Amino acid sequence: MPRQSDKRQRLIEAGKEVIYRQGYSRTTLANIAETAGVPLGNVYYHFKTKELLARAVIQSRMDDLRRRVELSDANPDPGERLVEFIMFSLDRSKQVAAHGCPYGSLAQELDKAEKETPLGRSAAELLQIQLDWMTEQFHAMGRESDAEQLAADLLARLQGYCLLANSLDDPAVMEHGFHRVAAWIRSQSPR
Amino acid sequence: MPRQSDKRQRLIEAGKEVIYRQGYSRTTLANIAETAGVPLGNVYYHFKTKELLARAVIQSRMDDLRRRVELSDANPDPGERLVEFIMFSLDRSKQVAAHGCPYGSLAQELDKAEKETPLGRSAAELLQIQLDWMTEQFHAMGRESDAEQLAADLLARLQGYCLLANSLDDPAVMEHGFHRVAAWIRSQSPR
DNA sequence: GTCTATAATACGATAGAC
DNA sequence: GTCTATCGTATTATAGAC
Structure with a gap:
């Protein structure tokens, strides 16, 4: 059991994929959450804003x-x-x-x-x-x-x-x- | 007095400018309307959808x-x-x-x-x-x-x-x- | 043709139970 | 740490007066 779960990394991987395919503006946090298999509300535990998630993707x-x-x-x-x-x-x-x-x-x-x-x-x-x-x-x-x-x-x-x-x-x-x-x-x- | 006013052309010019600077996704019809000096609601008389305005811009x-x-x-x-x-x-x-x-x-x-x-x-x-x-x-x-x-x-x-x-x-x-x-x-x- | 007001929805973000 | 429910706002689009 990891001290910090793998959800953060899964969100980054999903973000890379979805943002690559759709572009940043067209990508919603719901798209990323779904691709990562993480409930939408939980995204905000790992990344306080959409921009911070994008920073991690970059x-x-x-x-x-x-x-x-x-x-x-x-x-x-x-x-x-x-x-x-x-x-x-x-x-x-x-x-x-x-x-x-x-x-x-x-x-x-x-x-x-x-x-x-x-x-x-x-x-x-x-x-x-x-x-x-x-x-x-x-x-x-x-x-x-x-x-x-x-x-x-x-x-x-x-x-x-x-x-x-x-x-x-x-x-x-x-x-x-x-x-x-x-x-x-x-x-x-x-x- | 033009049969069809110049507002349509003004919207296209404004669309070219704003979409060029911000990108299509980030550009709102309100942005374009304001730049063209046209009230938001009137945009839809000239272009039924955002996509049709973009087509005219292209x-x-x-x-x-x-x-x-x-x-x-x-x-x-x-x-x-x-x-x-x-x-x-x-x-x-x-x-x-x-x-x-x-x-x-x-x-x-x-x-x-x-x-x-x-x-x-x-x-x-x-x-x-x-x-x-x-x-x-x-x-x-x-x-x-x-x-x-x-x-x-x-x-x-x-x-x-x-x-x-x-x-x-x-x-x-x-x-x-x-x-x-x-x-x-x-x-x-x-x- | 023009404009105001507003409906309908999508999205980022938060509250709070577990 | 995780998840559900929901708030607030922005945005596309429409209704209807003028």
Whole structure:
């Protein structure tokens, strides 16, 4: 019997799923509670407000992202670290075509009109983390002077393919795009 | 005295503005009515439901897009048509940093959980129109075999820079990115 | 065509029993 | 810690006077 029950974690997992599929604004606490198998009134014991639950959801997404980055960091070659990171995402192409990028779509919605609240700022970190890590890899590839530019180009393309795949409802747009990006990375030698 | 008053058009303009800044879900008909200077109850004379008003807003965005494309079509060189289209958008970099791309952010939000309704489908057209036109230009540049790929790469980058500029709250990300895209287009000669 | 008043409902949040 | 019942409010939408 856990000191604190697993309901809190179940609510976070349910929140990730439902908010990813419907967006934050359209998601009600009743949706999340039902998905988690928790009565509505009990949600408020674990999270005092909807925003605090969303904060925990974003935090969990950030943890996922950091774990994914750490996996790729095991690779000795910085270019191949980037390629590996990209290739991991391809497993999710069908979900991305159906619901968008779990990081990018959240950042876009919450940055909109919530830019002042901690919620919008912390959603933006989902992209910032990726950008920083990508910049590091280009640095390690010997591109000191333009690493930031290259990282912006890389992340912009990835996010753009996800948006297109979602709008066109076609996973192949993402798959083909990501493969072209991987080839582009491998063509980037030290300047 | 117009046969049909200008209130309908004022509501559409107000809807474009408010939905762009807040997103569709967070926008209430009261918000739009107030911005348009129209009493709430009167909105329903012009648009029977919120969704029908949104449809008119999307239609108006499509008209804007088509007018922008027609402007660039006056240019005799297809590559320069693309560059011109991109450069036009740079006027809006501050707004994009504040609220995202007016087409892309709408398409993303409405494709989410509304994919079955006409609303989601018609928002997706905001990107499809651009993609089709870009494909035509690459065709005209002599890139018959890979015009669609190039158009996807181009639009993905543009949308990606807008998303990044919005998240990082930095218009320069979009400005620099768009200039690099323009240089890339000019480097695309017939294959 | 325009506007006020209000109905109907959905949702975030709370009270309080267990 | 858990759950039921419910409050207060915001929002879509309608009724009906002008």
